[in-house]
Amino acid sequence: EHSMHDDMAKILITAGQIQERVRALGAQITADYRPLGDLLLVGVLKGCAMFMVDLARAIDMPLAMDFIATSSYGKTTESSGVVRMLKDLDTDIAGRHVVIVEDIIDSGLTLAYLRGHLLRRNPASLRICALLNKPSRRRADIPIDYLGFDIPNEFVVGYGLDFDEKYRNLPYIGVLHERIYHSTA
Numbered sequence: 001e002h003s004m005h006d007d008m009a010k011i012l013i014t015a016g017q018i019q020e021r022v023r024a025l026g027a028q029i030t031a032d033y034r035p036l037g038d039l040l041l042v043g044v045l046k047g048c049a050m051f052m053v054d055l056a057r058a059i060d061m062p063l064a065m066d067f068i069a070t071s072s073y074g075k076t077t078e079s080s081g082v083v084r085m086l087k088d089l090d091t092d093i094a095g096r097h098v099v100i101v102e103d104i105i106d107s108g109l110t111l112a113y114l115r116g117h118l119l120r121r122n123p124a125s126l127r128i129c130a131l132l133n134k135p136s137r138r139r140a141d142i143p144i145d146y147l148g149f150d151i152p153n154e155f156v157v158g159y160g161l162d163f164d165e166k167y168r169n170l171p172y173i174g175v176l177h178e179r180i181y182h183s184t185a
C-alpha cells in the first residue's frame with residue numbers, strides 16, 4: 001500500500017556504486033582463479049542472492065555455484081549469536097577452490113561457523129567474499145579476502161539484505177527508517 005522507498009531514511013550505496021564494485025571484484029577473482037582452473041562459489045542464503053548472481057556474471061571463467069542456508073534467530077536488528085544451518089551444500093568440496101559469498105559480515109559469527117564447517121571437508125582453498133563489512137560490530141575474527149564496502153553501524157537493507165524478510169529487492173543499500181523497526185521489533 002506504499003512504495004518500499006518511502007521506508008528508507010537514506011541511500012547509503014547506490015545501485016551504480018554496487019555494480020561498479022561488483023565488476024571490480026569479479027575481475028579480481030577472475031585474475032586469481034583462472035590460473036587455478038577451478039572455482040566454486042558458495043552463496044550464503046538468503047542474503048547473498050542478488051550479490052551472488054551479479055558477482056558470478058562478473059567473473060570470466062567456467063565456475064560452479066552452490067548454496068548454503070543459515071539463519072540467526074529472530075527478527076530483530078541484532079544478530080543473536082546463534083547460527084542455525086538450514087540447508088547444507090550439495091557439492092563435495094574436497095580438493096575444490098571455494099569462495100564463500102556473503103552479503104554482510106556483522107558480528108562475524110555466521111562466517112566463523114561456516115568456515116569451520118567447510119574447512120573440515122578439506123577444500124583445496126577457502127576464501128571469503130563479502131559485499132559489506134561492519135567492522136565496529138565484530139565478535140569473531142574473520143579474514144575477508146574480497147570486500148565491497150566497509151559501512152558504519154547503521155541498520156541497512158536492500159540488494160539481498162532484509163528486515164523481517166522484506167526489502168531484499170531494493171536495488172541499492174539503504175538505511176531503514178527507524179520508525180519501521182521500532183513498530184515491529
Ligand code: PRP
Binds near residue numbers: 102104
Ligand atoms: C545475515 C546476513 C549474514 C549474517 C551476518 O543473515 O545475511 O548472513 O546475518 O551476521 P553475523 O556476521 O552477525 O553472523 P541472516 O541470518 O539474517 O539470514 P538471511 O541471509 O536469510 O537474511
Ligand code: MN
Binds near residue numbers: 044045046047048070
Ligand atoms: Mn545471511
Ligand code: MG
Binds near residue numbers: 047162
Ligand atoms: Mg536476515
